[in-house]
Amino acid sequence: MYKPHPSQRLTDLFRAKPYQGARxxxxxxVFMxxxxxxDADIERGRAFDSVLEYHADGxxxxxxxxxxxxxxxxxYRGAGQPYHQNFAKVGLRSEDARRVSFVELLNVPTIGGHDLAVEDLDPQHLDELNALILGGARRNVFLSDKVAKLMRRSGRFGWLRKPIANQVLPVLHKVGATTVYQHLHFSNYGKFQGRMTIEAAAIAALAAAKPEGGPEAR
Structure with a gap:
């Protein structure tokens, strides 16, 4: 069971836009x-206005x-920073902002440590994520092993393979022009740093690749 965030302002933004960055x-x-x-008291921090600005239009x-x-x-010093510091190492720039989205299986903000259960998740939100992938548009979707396992347990992603161990960006599914990759969660550190560096370079190479049909193909 999770603890919902006490900030009504933050919760309202998530209800309006249950994602971060681009739609x-x-x-x-798309990083799932x-x-x-x-942090539970983020409203009292000086970063809160920036957080609201970000969620209004990432x-x-x-x-x-x-x-x-x-x-x-x-x-800013606090929870979540290592994840975004590691993501920044992929090397995407502000020109790429419209290409990148972060979306979670749980569509409300939370506090504290917890283990999510299938019962915590909104079935409609999961079905929307499933439709996003199965639509087959030109898209790369990235799942950590924990995300993939919870998706499988939900019973709403029957196409999803079991997580694959000890590979760099293994492919879990392909449909149309959509490829679903497994990746190391960006909050990893220590012994995983070498593999994370390799994965960051692989993601950067995908971002730099020209799509079939020219740069405007979609």
Whole structure:
């Protein structure tokens, strides 16, 4: 069971836009996580206004500030920062803002540590994520092993293979022009750093590749 975040302002933003960055349906790179977890007292921190700005329009935020997330702005220290520091190593720039989306299986913000259960998840939200993938548009979707396991347990992603161990960006599914990859969660560190560096380079190469039919193909 999870603990919902006490901030009504943050919760309202998630209800309006249950994603971060670009709208998932418009993005070429979709990074799927378990839940968006924040410090319980984030409203009292000086980063909160930036967090609200980001959730209101993540694309404009990246283009305006030059970083993809408010946790990377000077002065922020707290939960979530290592994840976004590692993601930044992929090397995507503000010009890529419209190509990148972060979306979670749980569509409300949370606090504290917890293990999500299938019963915590909104079936309609899961069905929307399933439709996003099975639509087959030109898109790369990235799942960590924990995300993939919970998706399988939900029973709503029958096409999804079991997680694959000890490979760099193994492919879990392909449909149309959509490819689903397994990746190491960006909050990993220590002994996983070498593989994360290799995966970051592989994601960067995907972002730099020219699509079939020219740069405007979609």
């Amino acid at each position: 998932p349906q418009d993005a070429e790179f 996580g378990l839940d968006a977890n924040y 694309v404009a935020f990246w283009q305006r500030h030059g970083v993809h997330h408010p946790f990377l702005l000077p002065g």
